[in-house]
Amino acid sequence: MKRISLLAFALLPLLAMAQTVTSPNGNVTVKFSLSESGQPTYEMTYKGKTVCKPSHLGLKLAKDKHASKFMQETDLMDGFKETSHNISTFDETWKPVWGETATIRNNYNEMQIDLNQPSTSRNITIRFRVYDYGMGLRYEFPQQQELNYFVIKEEHTQFAMNGNHTAYWIPGDYDTQEYEYQITPLTGIKDVISRDREKYKSNSSTTVFSDTGVQTSLQMKTNDGLYINIHEAACIDYPTMHLNLNEETLTFESWLTPDAVGRKGFIQTPFNTPWRTVLVSDDARDMLSCKLTLNLNEPCKIEDTSWIHPTKYCGVWWNMIVGTKTWSYTDDYPSVRLGVTDYSKCKPNGTHGATTSEVKRYIDFAAKNGLQEVLVEGWNTGWEDWFGHQKLDVFDFVTPYPDFDIKYLNEYAHSKGVKLMMHHETSASVLNYERHLENAFRLMNKYGYDAVKTGYVGDIIPRGEYHYSQLMNNHYQRVVEEAAKHHIMVNAHEATRPTGICRTWPNLVGNESARGTEYEAFGGSVPYHTVMLPFTRLQGGPMDYTPGIFETKLSDWSQNPSFVHSTLCGQLSLYLVMYSPLQMAADLPEHYEKYDDAFQFIRDVACDWDDSRYLEAEPAKYITVARKAKGTDNWFVGGKTGEEVHTAVVKFDFLDKGKRYDCAIYQDAPDADYEKNPKAYRISHRTIKKGDVLKIKEARGGGFAISLMAK
Known part of the structure; x- marks a missing residue:
């Protein structure tokens, strides 16, 4: 593990200048600046393509009823000056107790922006961690005389989209995620929620809060082939975040779950919010294999994990x-x-x-x-x-x-x-x-x-x-x-x-x-x-x-x-x-x-697995994945399709060279169909080696499974 400080500035003379950090391989760039009113703003690109247009950051605070009646709460939205910033790099490989792979690499470049609000003498930090496949940002509140206890009225973290992307979404709800996913343009969200409001009440506990609200993790696909996913990581002592869309600007904004009286969070400094995450790639398989959410959480706090078992x-x-x-x-x-x-x-x-x-x-x-x-x-x-x-x-x-x-x-x-x-x-x-x-x-x-x-x-x-x-x-x-x-x-x-x-x-x-x-x-x-x-x-x-x-x-x-x-x-x-x-x-x-x-x-x-390889993937269409069983040379492959017939192409390039494997293939029969003939299947056996290729037809709503036992 290493962390190297690259740049550090204190009390910069040009407080309005933009600060930029790129991912280790240069694919992802995040730029931070303050608007003319001193509002924190960021933008994000992937291989030169816009992921998030300039998007504002900030929090509105509620007046604490226990505070003096003469006290007026000041929002943490604007009026900020940058006091310092620091850019550093971090690279480690850690071992999960269980997981899709035996090890996970956590490699990012980090930008820390320290801000002061002169009108209140309050200090906050906004921290960005930028990976080759996305970024996370969070608000940090150091302990200080002028910001000790506070109540959040609303968090205003924006994600300004660059087009009317295809969205895969479920409605924003304070109580449940037990919905089927909808697939619409961003501007189609409102029509569906308005239409289906009565249907959404069928669950045992539901609270749909907006005609344009959706839940995270939100998956999107752009017209120029980018896959974008918005979520959060490490939600500790904080309400869960949803997203609400401004249809005119195509901007999502964080929408926190309230308590019983409508307050969004009670905070005591020092405190860090959860990370707000944006995962991005031009390959859908990266949406499934990259471990952004896990990497933004703290290491394991359980000393003896021997009793935890898949x-x-x-x-x-x-x-x-x-x-x-x-x-x-x-x-x-x-x-x-x-x-x-x-x-x-x-x-x-x-x-x-x-x-x-x-x-x-x-x-x-x-x-x-x-x-x-x-x-x-x-x-x-x-x-x-x-x-x-x-x-x-x-x-x-x-x-x-x-x-x-x-x-x-x-x-x-x-x-x-x-x-x-x-x-x-x-x-x-x-x-x-x-x-x-x-x-x-x-x-x-x-x-x-x-x-x-x-x-x-x-x-x-x-x-x-x-x-x-x-x-x-x-x-x-x-x-x-x-x-x-x-x-x-x-x-x-x-x-x-x-x-x-x-x-x-x-x-x-x-x-x-x-x-x-x-x-x-x-x-x-x-x-x-x-x-x-x-x-x-x-x-x-x-x-x-x-x-x-x-x-x-x-x-x-x-x-x-x-x-x-x-x-x-x-x-x-x-x-x-x-x-x-x-x-x-x-x-x-x-x-x-x-x-x-x-x-x-x-x-x-x-x-439990030592390795996982996503071979094919497209949201709502198909997924094919190969996994190597923990502590063995055995592999298993699974493929699932959605509403349409799909022919999976399984290239066994992931197998060990020189090894041969007893292969059992469980696949849909030629006449299988999830509605008409769901239990029609066939099982075949053969020997497989590295470099072999299988083409397997999956029925509507179908799939296949393969076991590969090393000889």
């Missing part, structure tokens, strides 16, 4: 999602009370999923097929009236239903070399969860659980708070840090979108924070959804997407009329395309037994 799991879940089983134990009570209701006096409903016998069946299946853990939802008391009542005291996270023998099942699982995965659905009652958190983690330690799936379905309690507010982001962070003390991995659902914090806290092994497989049972998602998520949601960290559904027509085995908008081989491809160290075999054991030859790929595929 995991394949199955679980008692899909039956409940589809509707053949229930989370609740009884239908006798219209409501239940925590610590009061006596379940021994009620009649079981006969549809409860988390029974001892059912969980034991899943444990046996996991042990037989090399899956490390079994998730069990609905094991604990309280599910009878858990949702829709804004109920404060819902679960205690330690009391099992009468038909779930927690001690026996954990002993049985451990005897089979399998662990159970804990489930903590908070029903968004955060106050209740924090009250019970320590006891819940102690119970997990007692029985040897090492991973928990948390959930935040519904409107947040404290009432009026949003899922993405500063208070809630602090809650999610607290859960991760407390879990680390207990050597517990966290997989958070319905929480805020990730921003690369898994580098610092690698026990955060997964998040949902997007429209996952469960929606295939609620009417389905468009086939290109899974070819969009790696360009958007996965920019901040891995997703627990829960792939692997083989019986795609749900009415064949249930009363659910929905169908999965994917072929069977398309489902196999997701274990490569949708990177995660936490991968679920989400279908039922009996369905996998019907297609045992195809299930072999799920048995074989790794979920």
